[in-house]
Amino acid sequence: MKLLKFHLRYHPPGIILEYSQKGLIKNKDIDLLELNSNSDIKEIAKSLYQKELLITDDVRDQLEQCLETLKKRIEHEGPSGKRFYIYKTLQTHVLPLTNVAFDKNGKRCLSGSYDRTCKVWDVETGKEIKTLTGHQNVVYSVGFNFPACNRVISGSFDKSAKIWNPSTGECLATFWGHQGEVVAAQFNGKGDLVGTGSMDHTAKLFDARTGAEIHTYVGHTAEVIALQFDPNEGQRLITGSFDGTISMWDTRVKDRVTVLSGHEGEISNVQFNWDSSLVGSSSLDGSAKLWDARSNACLATVASHSDEVLDICFDWAGHRMATSSSDCSARVYDVRADFKELAVMKGHREEVSKVCFSPAGGCLLTASADRSARIWNTTTGNCIQVLSGHQGEIFSCAYSYAGDAIITASKDNTCRIWR
């Protein structure tokens, strides 16, 4: 075995050892989830050296440099760092926006709209690269295939989902079969499968290349409004429904694997954490729950919001989760030990409909019906910045992977890029 290269992974922090073994080139991922701006690099390097046979004495300097770079990246994105300014206003949609997404390197973003199109934007120039035209009704859900980002998936109120080539604007496949609006659509990690969730109470699995339906997942008794593949293996799928339950499915079988019940109101969102060990769910019953993704046990219920919980997300390292609510606040909880509330973000004047962490985890981004988006310090709960300028409520928002750009999409028919 011989070490060839160190690769850095920024979010969540880690290093990847590329090595050769019997003529084959292999990778080994080492998570450094505890790395923060106060970490002692020499200490970490020493313990890695002791644990890892691949790390020999002559590469220790190199290792320390790598760790230093990772640490700087976290500090750079820290709460005291960057301020955002309006960079571009994207004005070519003629009706309200729905959802938005960045590609992996933050160079392009997608916006869905009531005008039945999905647009692909160049973040740097603010120019429209392509308009994806073909849906017969509202384009609700949009996303890239990560990490390649050479395909786009869209879900529409016209009851179909489509795959597009974002460079040419060509529609490559259309997935029919749902009897209701498609409100969630996602590629799996390999990009060969597509999952869809619909108002017709079902979810479906499709072959991304042929467009053929593989399974219809039947079991929910109300609208399926959230869907996610597990970020690791990509063999499990979770769906959240207005019936108040979360279901887990397997891409290899059509029958439901598990139902997570306990919420007493509609599910508003459901997410895996990055290593797929936890599932977080938010509900209009005013609570959020954490589930063990293997034993399916409910690990915690947090109910400090005084109204409907509208969104939930995990930070990249999987240490914390954030929720947002109709009570105008967002909250951050520890998900590793005692599920303690770590911070409360108060200041929005109307409901907070979307929440996401900055990739490094130092900031929280919220989108609200009060026409502003806000950036908060995740440790103190203090508001760092108010992104104002939209003329209508903000429906969705996203952080680029590098943490250096934000997009917000509004009912005012515009999308804004902040840098």
Add this chain to the structure above:
Amino acid sequence: MGLLSILKKLRSNPDKELRLLLLGLDNAGKTTLLKQLASEDVTHVTPTAGFNIKSVLSSGFKLNVWDIGGQRKIRPYWRNYFENTDILIYVVDCSDHQRLEETSQELTELLQDDKLRGVPLLVYANKQDLSTALPSPRQ
């Protein structure tokens, strides 16, 4: 509001909940009518570039009222909102003599859509208080 509440309002309506769709040319008074229904201030109403939704309780029914912008360039998108409509209210500006032909054409087209088949229609002859308004039988 938010996208989630839009999805909630898209659900096929349970009992005692109705979906009302307000359509008509721009400046017909749809948003004013919506705000009036919701007992809101109507002194400042701006053109609707997308849509507005309000829920009103009336005689034990929850009325989800959708007010859709009427400018020419966004009229082709009216059928985005037809699904599950229980009542269509078509608002006409009675003082806008020049566009009577246009408004009647739009209405005729609307009524040919399959998704609105069987949906009760109320034609709302608005702005009757203006001296230039045509009396309703002339519509």
